[in-house]
Amino acid sequence: MKLVDRFTLWFLGVTLLIIPINSFITYMSIKSEIDKAAVERLKHVNQRVAQVLNKGEEPGEYTQGCRIKVVPVTETKPADYYEITDRDVTHDPDLKDNDRKITVTSWHTIHQQHYKITSGDYVTRSEQILAGLRISIVSKLIILIALVVLTARLASRIVLAPFYSTLKKLQHFNLKAKKRLTLRATKTKEFSELNTYVSKMTDKAVDDYISLKEFAENASHELQTPLAIIRSKLELLSESDIRGEQAVLISDMQNSVDKLTHINRSLVLLSRLENNEYEALEEVSLSKYTKDAMGSFADLITLKGLHLEYKIAGDVDVKLHSALVDILLNNLISNAIRHNIPNGRIEVTLDRDCLRITNTGLPPTGNPEEMFQRFKKGTQCNHSAGIGLSIVKQICDANSFKIRYQFASGLHMVTIAFTAGHNSSKLLQNDERSLHEKIQL
Amino acid sequence: MKVLLIEDNVELASSISEFLAREGYICEVSYNIRDAQDRLVSFQYDCVLLDIMLPDGNGLDILSFMRMERIQSSTLILSAKNSLDDKVIGLEEGADDYLTKPFHLPELHARLRAIYRRKKLNGSNIIAFNEISLDIDTLEARVNGILLDMTRKEFDLLLYFIVNKNRVLSRQSIAAHLWGDYTDNLANFDFVYQHVKNIRKKISAANGTDYIGTVYGLGYKFNTSKQ
Numbered sequence: 129m130k131l132v133d134r135f136t137l138w139f140l141g142v143t144l145l146i147i148p149i150n151s152f153i154t155y156m157s158i159k160s161e162i163d164k165a166a167v168e169r170l171k172h173v174n175q176r177v178a179q180v181l182n183k184g185e186e187p188g189e190y191t192q193g194c195r196i197k198v199v200p201v202t203e204t205k206p207a208d209y210y211e212i213t214d215r216d217v218t219h220d221p222d223l224k225d226n227d228r229k230i231t232v233t234s235w236h237t238i239h240q241q242h243y244k245i246t247s248g249d250y251v252t253r254s255e256q257i258l259a260g261l262r263i264s265i266v267s268k269l270i271i272l273i274a275l276v277v278l279t280a281r282l283a284s285r286i287v288l289a290p291f292y293s294t295l296k297k298l299q300h301f302n303l304k305a306k307k308r309l310t311l312r313a314t315k316t317k318e319f320s321e322l323n324t325y326v327s328k329m330t331d332k333a334v335d336d337y338i339s340l341k342e343f344a345e346n347a348s349h350e351l352q353t354p355l356a357i358i359r360s361k362l363e364l365l366s367e368s369d370i371r372g373e374q375a376v377l378i379s380d381m382q383n384s385v386d387k388l389t390h391i392n393r394s395l396v397l398l399s400r401l402e403n404n405e406y407e408a409l410e411e412v413s414l415s416k417y418t419k420d421a422m423g424s425f426a427d428l429i430t431l432k433g434l435h436l437e438y439k440i441a442g443d444v445d446v447k448l449h450s451a452l453v454d455i456l457l458n459n460l461i462s463n464a465i466r467h468n469i470p471n472g473r474i475e476v477t478l479d480r481d482c483l484r485i486t487n488t489g490l491p492p493t494g495n496p497e498e499m500f501q502r503f504k505k506g507t508q509c510n511h512s513a514g515i516g517l518s519i520v521k522q523i524c525d526a527n528s529f530k531i532r533y534q535f536a537s538g539l540h541m542v543t544i545a546f547t548a549g550h551n552s553s554k555l556l557q558n559d560e561r562s563l564h565e566k567i568q569l
Numbered sequence: 570m571k572v573l574l575i576e577d578n579v580e581l582a583s584s585i586s587e588f589l590a591r592e593g594y595i596c597e598v599s600y601n602i603r604d605a606q607d608r609l610v611s612f613q614y615d616c617v618l619l620d621i622m623l624p625d626g627n628g629l630d631i632l633s634f635m636r637m638e639r640i641q642s643s644t645l646i647l648s649a650k651n652s653l654d655d656k657v658i659g660l661e662e663g664a665d666d667y668l669t670k671p672f673h674l675p676e677l678h679a680r681l682r683a684i685y686r687r688k689k690l691n692g693s694n695i696i697a698f699n700e701i702s703l704d705i706d707t708l709e710a711r712v713n714g715i716l717l718d719m720t721r722k723e724f725d726l727l728l729y730f731i732v733n734k735n736r737v738l739s740r741q742s743i744a745a746h747l748w749g750d751y752t753d754n755l756a757n758f759d760f761v762y763q764h765v766k767n768i769r770k771k772i773s774a775a776n777g778t779d780y781i782g783t784v785y786g787l788g789y790k791f792n793t794s795k796q
Contacts, residue, residue: 349649350649352649352669352670352671353578353581353649353670353671355670355671356581356649356670356671356672357578357580357581357584357671358671359671359672359673359674360581360584360585360588360671360674361580361584363584363588363673363674363675363737363739363742364584364587364588364674366737366739366784366787366788367591367736367737372785372786373786375784375785375786375787376785376786378786378787379739379786379787379788382739382741382787383741385671385741386741386745389671393669423721424721424722426720427720427721427722427723427760427764428760431759431760431763431764432759432760454749458748458749462748
């Protein structure tokens, strides 16, 4: 439910609650004012009648348009005592309508004679007041609801504009772009507070992201030289006069340095990919690269006793940096070789839409969803750092390729679909469209 | 071959120069750009090994300096920053090759040899050792004149052995040479073993001497003293 609808409903609810109460108060106050005025007038009439009597004249049946009755009585009542009655009377049976009559009785002593003076008048009946109120209330309600419904959207569009603008900016916010958010200034206190907090949060996220990136990059670069020193010293050491057990120690160290080097290089590559440093400028012939890769891996495949089948369409061009093509293919094919079984198979298919690499192998032990995460290994294999598929995934992401991994009936299948079109890697790319539709007013 | 090594890290520079000295190179070291420029204008070098990040500037500046001064030495960039831009700029500025740290010393030697070979344009592109001869252009390997049926990788490996003869070549170094840096540790040393085994078999089949021996725990060595 939209914010504006919530407010509208709330407002209408309050209105519906208030109107009966308000009408009741109006009705009561009008009625009491009318009665009070009538009583006051009748009291005045009684006074006039008393004055007339005082002058020794006989008052007529009507004084000041009110019917009066003067009755001599034996006892009297205090001067300020009035007896007030009101009743509905049927004046004219044909009219089928009642009138309300108010009578005021007072006692006067004139020339030692006590009189009871009663005067009466017809006043507006409560039904008539109600009928009048009903019309005004209904028309008031209709106008109110119509105006609220009609103007709420317009008003919310104006009033909530800063909010929607912030929301939209947030939606398009991309941490990887390393750009701070600039939010529209607003005079509404809540929105201005919201903007302040949102800016603070995103600025902090951007700063942290940048420093994290810089740290990862610097650390990786700084590690290269010490690694080069260790490696070169080990190589020099291995050429010196050493015994067998020392050779084994050196070899173990070389292995570890190698692994360290590899991980480090891969991390540097990953951070470069994330920084979009390898922007695809022109199309490369994936067919040619794939064929070359087949050639360079043919030895390994034969050595491992695997059977290779490939079907490569001749005219597949993709927009991808040439350095990445090699890395992509090498990682995928070497994975297919490494995680294979004796006498297994590798199938490589390339057509205009996708590149598919299928290989026999043991079922993955981990969750296939996590296959593309760093340092997650599907099978225990000590020769691998578990970063190859993560690199592949990053390359695909950076170039808007879709990568999918499946395992079925003893076959691992990695499919990369080349989707033509936009080349962006937004954080919220998937949610963006649906969100966008929702906040459209 | 006379080499100028421009590298600010003393430790690494000493390793490299020691290694190159054993190969019979004359290796001089500069630790910064100014000293390197002085040496470059004063002496003649066959090859310059150039680090990119130097205390007093970017090593790439040396390349433009050399061009300005018309210094004809070959250049090989050694960089800790395996940034593609540096590589592209370096090669565009006239560097002959690019090697990312940490590299294997035998790999550096192989690259230096390759640059040197390319430089001597009129020289033959045949590398020969005793009965073995390798044609770099046609990728043909012959033993006693008999053409061996070798794959590309086997040819590369044999060349790597001959260039680095009498040196211990670790399996890691061989794997990196054959499959590059980025393959996720294909180092699976079985492959190295298989390749070496195949080369030995093929050379022996052509009645060649089996120069390649295993060094216990470490790797392999192309032993010229074998008869």
